[in-house]
Amino acid sequence: MHPSRALRYALTLLLLPLGNALAAQVQVAVASNFTAPMREIAGRFERDTGHQARLAFGATGKFYAQIRNGAPFEVLLSADDTTPGRLEQEGAAIPGSRFTYAVGRLVLWSPTAGLVQDGPDLLRKGDFRHLAMANPKTAPYGAAALATLEHLGLVDTLSGRLVQGENIAQTHQFVASGNAQLGFIALSQVAKDGRIATGSGWVVPTDIHPAIRQEAVLLTKGQDNPAAKALLDYLAQPQIRALIQSYGYGLE
Known part of the structure; x- marks a missing residue:
């Protein structure tokens, strides 16, 4: 300090x-x-x-x-x-x-245990109805989520399934309530002692989106x-x- x-x-x-x-x-x-x-x-x-x-x-x-x-x-x-x-x-x-x-750390998360094992593979398979993310224009975690989808080449493929939250708190609510099967949220929203404490998730590597x-x-x-x-x-x-x-x- x-x-x-x-x-x-x-x-x-x-x-x-x-x-x-x-x-x-x-x-x-x-x-x-x-x-x-x-x-x-x-x-x-x-x-x-x-x-x-x-x-x-x-x-x-x-x-x-x-x-x-x-x-x-x-x-x-x-x-x-x-x-x-x-x-x-x-x-x-x-x-x-x-x-x-x-x-901050971004995580692809679902409240369902075992659903998110290989995040990129799950996104490519598309075995879900809705994917939540925060508005990338106003929420930096949303911008990081969009960058992740761009890195994976899935923006166009998943555009019809995206549910957009006003902020990361609303995005988490969409997923926790079941309105979206999974979503990109902040690790801090589901972490305890630095690890995912509930459900299942993929912590997005920091080198595929802006820090x-x-x-x-x-x-x-x-x-x-x-x-x-x-x-x-x-x-x-x-x-x-x-x-x-x-x-x-x-x-x-």
């Missing part, structure tokens, strides 16, 4: 005993794939610092549009590394504040909020990085 970030975090903990007068709230836009770990992190963050993180979950592309239209978010936990950079260039994020907090580097960034509305800066520092703590990794993410 950068020395200045470590120092700010240490000062946050030293000031905590002075009471709730120093506690603050931070409005956080969180990519849908990071829902489960972020809920756990928010609880720990409040316990350890006294600050509260108010969370909103959704597609990164939609958060970008909302932020540009004046939404009161102070921190963005993006599902990619391009949106934070774009916001920085456009003056909506603080230069130098962004960093990769997680590297899903998920960046956090301090937005301009949060530049004077101590809770916003404390949250970004908190995400870089070793114990929080270990928690993130336990949900199936890679780390840089």
Whole structure:
């Protein structure tokens, strides 16, 4: 962790005993794939610092549009590394504040045990009615899913079977409910201790789709909020990085 970030975090903990007068709230836009770990992190963050993180979950592309239209978010936990950079260039994020907090993993998943044994072979055989994926225009996991199908040469073959979710949370819901027999979702949605905990799945090799580097960034509305800066520092703590990794993410 950068020395200045470590120092700010240490000062946050030293000031905590002075009471709730120093506690603050931070409005956080969180990519849908990071829902489960972020809920756990928010609880720990409040316990350890006294600050509260108010969370909103959704597609990164939609958060970008909302932020540009004046939404009161102070921190963005993006599902990619391009949106934070774009916001920085456009003056909506603080230069130098962004960093990769997680590297996402894509999985072809079904709640049916044993169904997904050889992912590419299953996709080529087409023994299913519907395949779910997130919207590739607004969700980086959807873009990774589309790149995977392109790599396998199956975009045209499977186009009539695709069911598109607004974000990765809705995509998971399609598959978990049985409306789609299988789908491309985030490993973190079905992982425990870094492994698929239910159903069956094929973890897509990272070399056949663009890396899903998920960046956090301090937005301009949060530049004077101590809770916003404390949250970004908190995400870089070793114990929080270990928690993130336990949900199936890679780390840089």
